[in-house]
Amino acid sequence: MAQKNIVIVGAGFAGVYATKRLAKHFKRDKDVTITLIDRHSYFTYMTELHEVAADRVPEDAIQYDLQRLFCRRKNVKLVTDTVTTIDRANKLVKTKHGAYPYDYVMLGIGSEPNDFGTPGVKEHGFTLGSWEHAVQLKEHIKDVVRRGAIEHDPAKRKALLSIVVVGSGFTGTETIGELRDWRDTLAKESKLDPEEISFALMEMAPTIMNMLDRSDADKAERYLLKRGVKVMKNTGVVGVHDDHVDLKDGSTYPTATLIWTAGVKATDQAKNFGLTQAHAGRIVVDETMASKDDKNIYVVGDVSFFDGHSDRGEPQIVQGAEASAHTALVNIENAMAGKPADVAYKASYSGFMVSLGSKYGVANIMGWLHLSGFFAMLMKHLVNMLYFLQNYSGYYFFQYMMHEFFRTRNDRNIMRGHISRQGNVLWTLPARLYLGAMWLVDVSHKISGDASWFLPKLRLPFDWLMPAATSGASAAGADATSAASGAAETTTTAAKAVFSLSYEYGKEPMMVFDKMPSWMYSITKAMIPNQDVAFFMQRTMTVVELLIGLALVAGLFTFVCGGVSAMFTMIFCLSGMFYWTNMWMIPVAIAVMNGSGRAFGLDKWVVPYLQKTFGKWWYGTPKALYDSDVVK
């Protein structure tokens, strides 16, 4: 086939989804090039913008570098530039700095906040339609709270400490819920009474959250009210000033922070493409997601307008963006294979999840499962994590876990802070050294003298390895260091056996398991079926124990060594070879997995070096602008 170019404009939910799948589909086809153009070098996880705005997660937590997302896709060219127009006569996508030839274009440039021309929103209000908006809002709120805390004029102080969100859709309710979550930290930083910071949600309609079932919306409303948020229904905002807003009923409301989330429209540039636009500037497409004006231009996500199911178009949500991208990409694949490009868009929305801060949310799954509180939040996190798996990004899956669960601040996670703490690894240094020393002491018995595990004496006390006369003897009571070479020795020494540094209390130490659980028995028997394997295993185990001990003392690969230590200890317990007095090893081994090798250990240098080297090899060197073939 002759060289074909697919140009995808916009690396949002729709664009990234389509690029991943097209790249996979054409991975063996050297003649197909996929060019992904975005004005940013990263994908913005738009649905979590409010988390940045309310300082729950670090600013870069919702920026996913495109090079990292597409590093293993050699057929994808990444371009960081702003698309200005499409030259349909010459089949070129034009950007500020170049032009890119295309056979098919997929336009997914998203949407932006719509203030419906309300006076003052642009000058004095805030919106939440991009990463930049989120950062700007966060800085503004920090600033007004600091200023409010030292303001003596009561009216000015009230306006500075009053936060108003207009619009009760996804963006509005998630934003007010998240900001309310931030309140106590904000107040503490400025030595304020938290009650002084007030929140109001204004909605023009007589009810809020009208995209949800009434029962879910009512639950959410009750939660907001309980948290002291003023829910103002039938309230239209008709003007915005720097210290108050004008309401439709002629009254005013004091605030220096008006966040406008009452509507979205197509990104302004949509008008530059010469394609038919409809309601809110969205570009009109047919059921195949191709523009009504040009069958080689597909339009997907928030910017597209398909009126097949509703005269208001499809909802501007992630599921809609991905479903439209899917329709378009299948049609592009068909067209390139010479088949009819007539696959029609199928709307399938599996539910809604709305968070009101880090600990509470409401969800409606598949129209019949209604969740609230912890379970709704859990569902939201699971869906978010699924996104990374769908897009084959283990790296960002890991980062998401860190930002949302394990490295959160001020108890702002689904577990109310219980699984997140940033401590000093120095405090686990003694535990690491002690654990390492324990392995070394244990190994010292196994590599020297008559008890050496390298001598041709069987040390593993399993009954199926014993000579026939005593093969029925239980393995119970035998331990890793003193298991004798024959069955008789095994049974007589078992009761007195000690493991490593364990000691006797005057009574015999108590075994964790007197004998192996039956499932463990079967697995062990399958893995160590005869004496040859047993000899090999006992020597290998000794070498591994030695390496773990040395590595722990030196602080090298402590995460892995801690994990392996915990795993070995559990296996010893289950094998009927371990005492309760040694059980400390499991929690200590888990504790040293906290990166304890970074305190007076080699991990301080080795881990960053490996991260850097491996990252460079796998993801390439990060850069702000990506190269591509460009027609000047």
Ligand SMILES: Cc1cc2nc3c(=O)[nH]c(=O)nc-3n(C[C@H](O)[C@H](O)[C@H](O)COP(=O)(O)OP(=O)(O)OC[C@H]3O[C@@H](n4cnc5c(N)ncnc54)[C@H](O)[C@@H]3O)c2cc1C
């Ligand atoms: C705060 C907030 C909360 C939300 N919460 C939810 C939610 O809970 N659930 C839900 O389903 N939906 C939610 N949404 C809606 C959801 O984010 C959108 O439906 C989705 O992002 C649309 O995807 P898209 O690919 O069409 O556009 P986007 O994801 O917006 O991506 C558009 C991309 O195009 C790029 N771009 C724009 N113009 C140009 C240009 N001229 N040249 C180059 N690149 C350009 C942009 O940089 C951007 O990367 C929320 C939206 C916001 C703002």
